[in-house]
Structure formats: C-alpha cells, structure tokens
Amino acid sequence: MDFFRKFFGGGDTPSAKAAKERLRIVLIHDRTDISPQLLESLRVEMIAVLTKYMDIDESKIEMDLDHDESAVALVANIPVLRIKRGASDTLADDLTDAKIPPHTESLRNQNIRSRRRR
Amino acid sequence: MGARVIVITSGKGGVGKTTSTANIAVALAKAGKRVVAVDTDIGLRNLDMVMGLESRVVYNFIDVIEKNCKLTQALVRDKRVENLYLLPAAQTRTKDAVSPAQMAELCSQLRPDFDFVLLDCPAGIEGGFKNAAAGADEALVVTTPEVPAVRDADRIIGMLESMGKSPIRLVINRFRAIMVQNNEMLSQEDILDVLSIKLIGIVPEDDSVIKAANRGEPLTFAQESPAAQAYANIAARILGENVPLLQWDSYRSKGLFSSLKKMFGF
Numbered sequence: 001m002d003f004f005r006k007f008f009g010g011g012d013t014p015s016a017k018a019a020k021e022r023l024r025i026v027l028i029h030d031r032t033d034i035s036p037q038l039l040e041s042l043r044v045e046m047i048a049v050l051t052k053y054m055d056i057d058e059s060k061i062e063m064d065l066d067h068d069e070s071a072v073a074l075v076a077n078i079p080v081l082r083i084k085r086g087a088s089d090t091l092a093d094d095l096t097d098a099k100i101p102p103h104t105e106s107l108r109n110q111n112i113r114s115r116r117r118r
Numbered sequence: 119m120g121a122r123v124i125v126i127t128s129g130k131g132g133v134g135k136t137t138s139t140a141n142i143a144v145a146l147a148k149a150g151k152r153v154v155a156v157d158t159d160i161g162l163r164n165l166d167m168v169m170g171l172e173s174r175v176v177y178n179f180i181d182v183i184e185k186n187c188k189l190t191q192a193l194v195r196d197k198r199v200e201n202l203y204l205l206p207a208a209q210t211r212t213k214d215a216v217s218p219a220q221m222a223e224l225c226s227q228l229r230p231d232f233d234f235v236l237l238d239c240p241a242g243i244e245g246g247f248k249n250a251a252a253g254a255d256e257a258l259v260v261t262t263p264e265v266p267a268v269r270d271a272d273r274i275i276g277m278l279e280s281m282g283k284s285p286i287r288l289v290i291n292r293f294r295a296i297m298v299q300n301n302e303m304l305s306q307e308d309i310l311d312v313l314s315i316k317l318i319g320i321v322p323e324d325d326s327v328i329k330a331a332n333r334g335e336p337l338t339f340a341q342e343s344p345a346a347q348a349y350a351n352i353a354a355r356i357l358g359e360n361v362p363l364l365q366w367d368s369y370r371s372k373g374l375f376s377s378l379k380k381m382f383g384f
C-alpha cells in the first residue's frame with residue numbers, strides 16, 4: 001500500500017521540493033565563497049571611490065560577508081569623518097577619470113559570480 | 119574562423135558527458151557537418167569505446183602535441199558516417215602531461231578543417247577541466263536532476279563564465295518524467311530556476327544508452343530511442359534550428375507502462 005501511495009505521488013513533503021530548497025540555499029553560499037584577496041581588492045577599490053565623496057577613517061573600516069539561513073549580505077561599517085563639499089555636483093565628471101587601482105586586474109581574474117541570484 | 123569549439127563538461131562525474139559528446143558528434147556529422155570529437159580525459163579514456171572506435175586508435179593527441187606524429191595520423195575516421203573523426207586521449211599519461219596553452223593550440227590546429235570540435239571533458243574543476251576548457255569558445259554543461267550534480271554544475275558554470283565562454287548551455291540528462299510528475303525529482307523549471315542558465319535539451323533516462331555503449335554504436339546513428347531523439351534535437355539546436363523541447367508527457371505513457379510492468383512483474 002505504501003508503494004502505491006508513493007507511486008501516485010501521495011505522502012508527505014515531496015522530495016523534489018526539498019531538493020530545490022536545499023540547492024537554493026547551498027548555492028547562495030557557494031557563490032559567495034569569496035577569497036580574502038578578493039575581499040581586500042574590493043575594500044581598496046571601495047575606499048578609492050568613497051574618498052572622492054567623503055573623508056573616511058580607513059583604519060576603522062569593517063567589511064565582511066554575512067551569511068544566514070537563506071541570504072548573504074555584504075556588510076560594511078565605514079566611519080565617515082566629513083562629506084566633501086560640492087561632491088554631488090562633480091559626480092559625473094569625476095567618475096569618468098576615476099583612478100582604477102592596480103588591484104582591478106586581480107578582481108577580474110577571480111572566479112566571482114555575477115549571475116543573477118534568486 | 120573555422121570550427122566552433124564546444125567543451126562538454128559537468129563538474130560531477132558520471133552524469134553523461136561522454137555519452138553526450140558521442141551522440142551529439144554523430145548527430146552533427148549526420149547533418150552534414152565536419153566534426154571531430156576530442157577525448158580530453160587523459161588516463162581515463164572512454165570516448166573511443168562509446169563511439170566504438172577503440173580498435174583503430176594508434177596515436178593520441180599528446181603524440182600530436184609532442185610531435186611524435188602528425189595531426190592527421192592521430193585522427194580516427196568513423197567509417198559509418200561522412201566527416202566524423204575521433205581524436206583520442208592518451209591512456210597511460212596523466213593530466214599534467216599537457217598545459218592549457220597546448221590544448222588551446224591543438225584546438226587552433228583543428229579549427230580550419232572542421233565545422234565542430236567537441237571536447238569531452240574529464241570530471242572535476244582541476245587541471246583536466248582547465249585544459250579542456252582552454253581552447254573552447256562555447257560550453258555545454260551536463261547535469262542530472264540530482265542535488266549534487268546540480269550543485270557541481272553551478273560551480274562549473276561560474277568558472278566557464280569567468281573564462282568568458284559563451285554561450286554556456288545546459289543539458290539535463292537521465293530525466294525521469296514519471297518521477298518529476300510525482301514530485302520526486304527536480305523538474306526542468308526547478309533546475310533552470312536555480313542555475314539561471316539557458317537549456318539546450320533534456321535527455322530522458324533510457325536503457326538504450328547503455329546498450330549502445332555496450333556495442334559502441336552511438337544511439338544517434340539509429341535515432342529510434344527517446345534519448346537518440348533528444349540528442350538529435352540538441353544537435354539541431356546547436357545548428358541554430360528552433361526545435362521545440364521534447365514533450366516529456368509523450369513518454370509518460372511509456373514510463374507508466376514500464377513502471378506497471380515492474381510492479382506486476384511482467
């Protein structure tokens with residue numbers, strides 16, 4: 001009888017549903033498995049961008065990936081000392097000739113996933 | 119210019135890379151294309167047996183790289199169809215016998231003479247995979263509807279993307295419609311949703327795959343079984359044809375029948 005129930009799709013939570021949910025969660029983690037070097041290049045480039053707009057306390061920056069059951073967040077705590085005056089006006093111009101630090105290449109070579117996550 | 123170079127890969131082993139390579143190669147050759155299937159699984163060569171050409175292997179691609187023979191000497195011609203060749207792997211060497219640069223160079227040597235170079239990739243994400251992928255433009259990623267295979271496929275897709283391969287398309291192999299219907303197997307939608315990748319075809323679980331491998335006669339030579347049909351459709355889609363997906367419902371009755379058969383023992 002058990003066999004029949006299984007055969008006709010009865011029973012408790014279908015295993016396909018469990019499979020999908022488990023995959024969804026494990027892939028969130030797999031895809032953000034980020035190396036310390038990559039995180040460091042990210043930090044350096046972020047500072048480069050931020051300092052165009054504000055003075056920040058570089059020594060007190062905290063940055064990490066926060067994992068929980070179903071999501072991953074990049075959490076950064078960046079103490080701001082001063083917002084630069086007129087930063088908003090020069091935004092567009094400044095961006096075009098922003099200096100790209102040498103770390104950019106290593107960023108590009110890393111296996112980081114840019115695919116849409118659901 | 120010249121051939122499109124496509125790597126057939128998976129991450130996890132045993133999901134159907136070699137089966138897919140052989141069947142797609144035959145189907146493309148039957149469609150009139152000049153095809154070479156390259157076995158890049160050094161030390162664990164299989165493609166020669168699945169294609170039924172093992173008795174005619176003399177040289178392998180490492181002999182070509184090391185200049186022990188000319189490329190044309192290493193190519194094994196399949197006599198059953200025009201313009202189909204196998205370039206075998208060395209059985210007694212290891213993956214580090216060649217470098218990605220040498221594999222890319224080998225692909226460049228093959229390009230002018232073929233329309234398609236299909237690279238049957240070893241399992242894993244290490245040297246063997248990197249060698250095989252080095253010379254490829256495009257990739258087919260094979261997975262079964264099982265959790266470990268899908269997870270490994272995701273890893274491989276990430277690596278292929280960062281290597282700039284495009285398009286990267288998914289083959290779902292060993293699909294069992296009746297299990298999917300009973301919600302006991304990941305459906306195609308589930309898999310595509312999780313992997314966010316384009317599908318190129320679904321190959322059903324089919325006993326004739328094993329029978330074909332026993333005989334060394336790729337299924338697409340006969341094109342009767344469901345798997346053969348699925349592989350022929352994948353080849354057509356590679357050629358840019360707009361072939362609708364096999365309606366797996368049409369195998370439902372068959373699947374149901376064989377399940378009933380098993381159940382009642384006839």
Ligand SMILES: Nc1ncnc2c1ncn2[C@@H]1O[C@H](COP(=O)(O)OP(=O)(O)O)[C@@H](O)[C@H]1O
Pocket residue numbers: 128130131132133134135136137138164291292293321322323324325327328331345
């Ligand atoms: N659609 C299928 N139906 C039934 N058996 C299959 C199917 N695809 C592959 N197989 C079997 O699975 C095994 C592994 O296939 P293979 O192509 O050698 O995988 P890989 O090259 O990825 O290791 C072989 O025994 C093959 O006959």
Ligand SMILES: [Mg+2]
Pocket residue numbers: 135136137159164239240
């Ligand atoms: Mg194989």
